[in-house]
Amino acid sequence: MSKLLLIDGHSIANRAFYGLPDLTNSQGEHTGAIFGFINMMLKFIDDEQPDNFAVAFDVHAPTFRHKMFEAYKGTRKPMVPELKEQIPRIQEMLRAMGVPVITMEGWEADDILGTLARIGEEKGFDVTIVSGDRDLLQLATEKVKISIPKTKKGGTEIENYFAADVKEAYGVTPKQFIDVKALQGDTSDNIPGVEGIGPKTAQTWIAQYGSIEECHAHVDEMKKGKVVQNFIDQWDIAVLSKELATINVNAPIELEEGCTKLENLFTEEAYLLCKRYELKKLLPRFEASTTTKVQDNRAETFKRIYDFTDVEDFFAELKKSGKDFVGASIMAGEDKRIKGAALSVGDSTVYVDCAGFITPDYLGHKLMEISKAGVKLCFWDLKNAMHLLYELMSDDEKQAILTNGGKAEIFPTAVDVAVAAYLLNPTKNAYTADDVASEMLGIIIPAQADLFGKTKLNAALEDDNLLEAVTTYACYNAYVAFAAFEKVIAQIKEEGMLDIYENIEMPLVYTLFDMELQGIAMDKEALAEYGNRLSVRINELEQSIYSQAGEEFNINSPKQLGVILFERMGIEGGKKTKTGYSTAADVLEELSATNPIICDILEYRQLAKLKSTYADGLAACVDSDGRIRSTFMQTVTATGRISSTEPNLQNIPIRMELGREIRKVFYxxxxxxxxxxxxxxxxxxxxxxxxxxENLIGAFKAGQDIHRSTASLVFNTPFDEVTDLQRRRAKAVNFGIVYGISAFGLAKDIGVGRKEAQEYIDNYFVAYPKMHEFLEGxxxxxxxxxxxxxxxxxxxxxxxxxxxxxxxxxxxxxxxxxxxxxxxxxxxxxxxxxxxxxxxxxxxxxxxxxxxxxxxxxxxxxxxxxxxxxxxxxxxxxxxxxxxxxxxxxxxxxxxxxxxx
Structure with a gap:
């Protein structure tokens, strides 16, 4: 008989978080809930031996399925930040393990679990639902088992309930369990219940009468007293409580055939995430299940040299070896001073340690020498390597690079393995040697955390006790760069991206390096004056907001702001979530047209961000020569766009006048x-x-205003008669189509009904007939x-x-x-x-x-x-x-x- 195992994601994550000591990895990320969740999940799978499996989560900010619920379910305590940050990581781990993670906007996890259990039972499955929420007991049947983990004497026990077990434990059937909850309430789930009715009374009444409706019909037969009078007076609350407690088993879930089938969980992708989050106690299970990967023991052959004669001989041999390329990895401290460099030609990998006569300057120039001799150096971050060597140069050498660009002066033949790996999979957030070793070489090598624990690399480089670990880390980086380079390039070629790599991405490394060296001049006095003007306007807005609200409060507190706007001021249209009223920008923007205070709040937020991010933030980024140097990131966005950081000069808000004015300080x-x-x-x-x-091409070729041209076609209006409003709406459609906008999204953007927005989209595709075919393709x-x-x-x-x-x-x-x-x-x-x-x-x-x-x-x-x-x-x-x-x-x-x- 097939078995379906379902897990209540947030419930078990919550249990994992509070049931285990808080853990953090070397990056300072909380990981205890991730470890606990996966550990418990694997135990349930071992115990239940299912052949189908899925995990359901609440949406982080759900829209509840009934407006009247919000007054109650919207008052749940917010999730603590340390747990909240781990939920996406748990879901990331589950997906990497091939586990279906099911969420639905507007539906809670218990609705999803109930629906999946119903579907599973109808298909003949035995179903087990794991959750700490006793509300799910209402789902128990002869085929659906509810498993509730419970802490007892410092350990975990599992209470299992089929329908008969619910009846035995509570004296009512699973369906009647809903009515018990309606009467007694549940403070943990914000179900109000009837005042004065506890579990014993609720169970007795429902066992006798069968439902709250029958209780109400026979209320005259009950012994009069305060509890019965409360039931009569609070009948509407009892009805609401029953509705709140009832799980909807008919959520509109679409599942493809076989999508919940349990396959091998111990995937390579999940293994790498375990290493990334440093879940060391889980690694043995993955390693034991990894048949295609082998633990590499090459570290025994790595060699550290620091004697001047040995180093000289090494570089001389390297130049004479005739090797086309060499893996390279430079180690530098927080002060950007080179501490050493590893170089690998496969069978020989050496770490040159900066000690004695081996100075950073000497080592840097040796690396440039072999590059200029025609040896292609394979780096993980070529641009950063060039910056490290630039810092060692004389003023004359630096001037030559500023004048002539960095390529010929530093590494004329170098390549960047991380950029190549990024091309193959642009959706990852990091491209490290251990990742690439596993993916391209089929070997498992120690990650940074395996070697240094929670010690940062910069600190490890200063610790003599970690010298061997540093050598191993640097040498593996160099070895994998060498061993993987040709394989990565071969796959890039096979996938038709060699031209992009050779003629776009690699030349761009040198262009970005040069741009980072140049920087841009900034007037600190003008910036300070700009910050003062922002402060004046921010103070004006604060006073205006306080005046309209009738009291002072923390404008930056969403909770306080929500109470002021939607309770004390009574502004209609507020949306309540589990943590209080939503004060997100999109919610407030919908209400701003008729509420001046909200206009002021939105402007206040924008200016406060400008002040902290730019007026204050940029001042800390100015170098001694008065120029700001941003770092351009080449391997971050999935679409191939470049991003900017420290500081981000690509995200200056230009839609508001004061935002645009920040550009005045650059000269x-x-x-x-x-x-x-x-x-x-x-x-x-x-x-x-x-x-x-042809129509869109024709409009561009004719030099027409493209948005007016689109408006003419979409609204069936002569070009010269298109109104400004029509043009604005056509512009929204033009740009929205590029981003796959829905009728709902367009309606929200331009302030029309969903039906009207859908008509605009439909007319757009009539106007540009090949567009729809192209996008569907x-x-x-x-x-x-x-x-x-x-x-x-x-x-x-x-x-x-x-x-x-x-x-x-x-x-x-x-x-x-x-x-x-x-x-x-x-x-x-x-x-x-x-x-x-x-x-x-x-x-x-x-x-x-x-x-x-x-x-x-x-x-x-x-x-x-x-x-x-x-x-x-x-x-x-x-x-x-x-x-x-x-x-x-x-x-x-x-x-x-x-x-x-």
Whole structure:
């Protein structure tokens, strides 16, 4: 007989969190609940031996299935942050183990469990539900068992209930258990019940009369007293409590056939997550189940050298060896000083330790020497390696790099293995040697945490007791870079992405390195003045908010704000969640048109963020030369876009005037001017090209206002008669289509009904007939292949398309529609960046590329070179790709970034 095991995710996570000591890994992340959950789950699987399995979770911010529930279920205590941060990680682990994780917006986990149990029983399965919530006893039948873990004498016991067991324990049937709860209430689940009725009275009444309705019908027969009078007076509460306590077993769950079948849980992906979260006690179970991976013992062959003669001989032999490439890993402390470097040619891996005559300067120049001799160095982070060597250079050497770019001066033939690994799977959050060793080489090597525990790498490099561990770590990084490089490149070639790697991503490493060296000048006095103006306006808004509220309170506290707005001021339209009223931006924006205080609150929030993130935050980022240097991240976004951090200069809010003004504090150096070039509607142009839609292509070729043209077609209005409102709505549709917007989303964006929004979308596809076919084709291709591609062949895996969860699949479909468009636009801007940067160098110009912000490039141009540089930028950006429509840019000049934008 088949068996289905179902687990109540939040209930067991809660038990795991409070039942075990709090654990943290070396990154400071809480992991105790993850370990406890997986451990308990594996025990239940061992005990039950199911062949089908799933875990249900509440949505983090559910919309409850009945408005009247919110007054009660909305008052649950919020989850503590230490547990809340672990829920997504538990779900990540489950998915990596191939376990269906089922959530549904608007439905609680007990509804999902009840529905799955009903479906399973109807299919002939024996069903076991594991939960600490006794509400689920109402689901017990002869085939459905409720297993409730219970702590007893410091250990865990399991109470098992079939229907007969519920009757024996409580004197009522599982269905009648609902009525018992309705009478006695349940403070843990915020079911009010009837005042004065406890478990004994509730069980006695329901055993005698069968239901609360029958109790109410026979109330005249009951012995009069306060409890009975309360029942009469609070009948409406009893009815509500019954509704609250009743689990809905007919949730609209869509499950594909076989999706809950229990397969091998001990997957490679889950094993790597166990290592990532340092769940060491779980690793043996994974390692025992890993038949294709072997524990690598190569560390015994690693060698540490620090004697000057030995090091000299090593580099001499390396240059003479004729090796095409060498794995390399540089170790540097927090002060960016090199502590050592590992180099590997496979059968020989050596860690050169900076000690005695082996100085960081000596070692750095030796590495540059072998690169200039034609040996290709394979790094995990080439850009960072170049920065480390740059710090060792003389002023003359640094000036040469600033003038001529970093490639020829530092590592002319180096490669970046992490960038290559990113191309193969752009959805991961890290590309480490132990990950790649497992995926590409079929071996298991120690991760950083295995070698150093909770000690940070920077600290480990300073600890003589960890010298052997540092050597092992550095050497494995170098060895895997060497051993995996050709395999990674072969797979990239097989997947049609070699051109992207060689001609877009690798050249971009050097471009970004140069941009990070250049930085951008900032006026600290102007920034301080900007911060003062923000403070003045923030104080004005505070006083206005207090005045309208009639009292002072913490505006930054969602809980206090919710009470002020929706209880004390009585503003209608508040949405209550488990932690109180929602004061999220989208909720408040819907109410802002008729409530001036909410307009002030939204502005206050925006300005407070500007003050903390930019006015205060940027001041701490200015280097001694007055310039800010952002770090550009190349392996972070799944679509291929570049991101910016420390500080993030790509996320400056430009929709509000005070947000745009932050750009006024950035200025070019003396004798220079800023040139800012921004692609015009690049994603829509890419969409026109990739879809091949003649109407959209024709509108671009005719040089028409594309949003007015769309409005003319969608609203069946002559082009010259399109109103501004129609154009705004058509613009929302144009950009929404790129992001796979739904009728619900569009309706919310433009303030119309869902039906009207759907009509706009339908009319859009009538106006551009090939668009619908193209987007549907992307979804079907994504489902068939498991990924979609950009125009250049960059792949975006979409595992969500095969999910058993309807909401997850919908997300996957949106990704399938927008990733090829966004990714192609990202590829084009990268090509333009590289070409602009390289041509500035090639033509011997002193002008420099400084920033990339989405579809915009900022160049610091020498005023005497302005005309030449403007021509160069236009040529390279407009010819970065050959599309069915022209790529166009808007270019402006100015003495501040704000003027140039």
């Amino acid at each position: 070019p150096k003396d004798g220079c001017i800023f040139l800012d070039a921004d692609y015009s509607q690049i994603e829509l142009r890419v969409l026109a090209h990739m879809s091949g839609d 992307l979804k079907s291709d994504g489902k068939e292949k498991g990924y979609v591609t950009t125009m250049y062949g960059r792949r975006r895996p979409i595992p969500e398309l095969s999910s058993s969860n309807f909401m997850t699949r919908q997300f996957g479909e949106r990704v399938a529609m927008n990733s090829p468009i966004q990714g192609t636009a990202a590829d084009i801007i990268k090509i333009a960046m590289v070409n602009v940067h390289d041509r500035l160098l090639k033509e011997g110009l002193k002008s420099k590329l400084l920033l990339q912000v989405h579809d915009e490039l900022l160049v610091e141009a020498l005023e005497s070179e302005r005309i030449q540089v403007e021509k160069l930028i236009a040529e390279e950006m407009e010819n970065a790709a050959k599309l069915a429509v022209n790529l166009e840019i808007d270019m402006n000049a100015g003495k501040t970034w704000a003027e140039a934008h």
